[in-house]
């Protein structure tokens with residue numbers, strides 16, 4: 001096993017853990033990354049809808065319990081790179097207003113302890129690290145910013161025509177910011193139809209395995225253990241420091257030590273790890289004097305939409321390039337914020353069949369060949385009762401009841417009208433509702449008041465001095481754009497802080 005003395009242990013290698021590892025690899029600190037999954041092999045199955053959607057080849061096999069105690073298979077992945085391996089790589093900065101208190105139909109989305117200006121330089125670094133393509137000056141909700149590192153991905157012919165028609169409707173469509181590596185170049189991204197929810201067989205998607213973990217593996221100071229599941233964090237006699245991490249690795253239970261521990265297991269698993277680490281000094285779970293660990297779970301309200309026209313075949317291969325942000329800050333009547341509409345990757349027949357399995361595949365295939373896919377995302381609000389808990393047998397329970405539903409219904413209604421005006425005969429919708437886990441966040445929130453938050457504004461635990469949590473758990477609110485770039489930007493900010501304070 002080699003050296004078991006490290007300076008930093010990072011648990012999890014996704015958007016948060018992978019990014020913080022990449023940033024800290026430049027220091028001389030000896031870093032151990034613990035990842036419960038393995039590398040996703042580069043293989044033809046990466047792009048096979050049947051392997052990915054029917055046989056769930058890369059999906060986590062563990063079941064969670066929902067709020068009524070029913071088992072369900074969460075839509076999540078345990079592997080090097082975490083869920084970033086499967087993301088659509090839409091890499092948005094949160095809007096400036098997302099950092100402020102915003103009134104929604106269902107209540108107030110709370111302010112963050114930092115403003116957009118604080119995170120802006122780290123967004124810029126994160127966009128370079130994840131090679132984001134985008135265009136300034138067209139998005140009506142755009143934040144103050146410099147140019148994108150790369151030019152936008154051009155819309156395919158039919159999407160470009162729809163963008164024109166959207167403008168004729170008085171809307172302001174803009175290119176989605178996308179993290180893709182060297183599109184059009186040899187070995188680069190080929191703009192295929194199996195990107196969102198699939199791993200990239202060419203390693204041309206900007207994700208934490210390819211952009212962060214693999215480059216750090218060349219460093220002598222970085223060690224990665226795969227198939228290494230962090231079971232518990234054990235504190236020292238004072239209870240103010242994590243002394244050891246108990247790990248299940250290759251069938252053995254080991255204890256590893258470091259003066260600094262960065263937890264980054266994703267919002268559900270980070271909360272679960274802290275709760276499982278309860279001891280006599282922390283009877284309600286580690287870092288949980290506020291009682292907030294696991295609470296305030298958010299995941300966005302997300303509805304997949306497919307505009308269908310029986311006589312119009314969809315020839316677009318790479319479809320995920322268009323955003324409509326006109327209703328992000330306020331609805332069409334000038335009222336409360338509704339959220340974002342974005343075009344989605346192509347649906348494949350097998351994917352659609354997972355919704356109603358008895359309909360034959362050829363029906364779905366014929367259907368999706370004439371469909372154009374969109375996604376409507378609205379913000380959900382942090383509620384104490386929406387929470388992650390751990391059962392006595394160790395299983396994760398997700399008590400989640402979506403809120404802000406009226407805003408989301410209005411957004412979906414608006415989106416349907418927009419699509420009808422684009423000529424689609426009908427619009428089919430589907431949502432994961434209370435089993436929504438892909439944009440999970442908020443369970444270990446950051447803030448300035450130790451009674452109202454778990455972490456300080458640099459994501460350090462208020463209670464445990466050498467413990468950071470750097471993944472989507474720190475979000476005090478969920479905003480309504482994709483979370484990944486904000487996780488990565490804060491991870492870079494935390495890494496700078498660790499270098500300036502803990503490693504100096």
Ligand SMILES: Cc1cc2nc3c(=O)[nH]c(=O)nc-3n(C[C@H](O)[C@H](O)[C@H](O)COP(=O)(O)OP(=O)(O)OC[C@H]3O[C@@H](n4cnc5c(N)ncnc54)[C@H](O)[C@@H]3O)c2cc1C
Pocket residue numbers: 011012013014015016017034035036037075076077078079080081082083084086087088089090091092196197228229230231264265266267269270273438439440470471472473482483484485487
């Ligand atoms: C299909 C899909 C599409 C998406 N598309 C987008 C998109 O286009 N844009 C966007 O911004 N976001 C997107 N997301 C969401 C995005 O992937 C997540 O927000 C992001 O990956 C969360 O980062 P994280 O660091 O919090 O957790 P993760 O990236 O999930 O990383 C957590 C890591 O911790 C590991 N881990 C968990 N528990 C333990 C343990 N006890 N011990 C050791 N390791 C552990 C996991 O295996 C995993 O590698 C998508 C997600 C999915 C599933």
Ligand code: SF4
Pocket residue numbers: 180181188189190191192193194195196198199200201202203204205206318
């Ligand atoms: S080739 Fe490009 S579009 Fe296809 S999966 Fe890879 S990154 Fe995504």
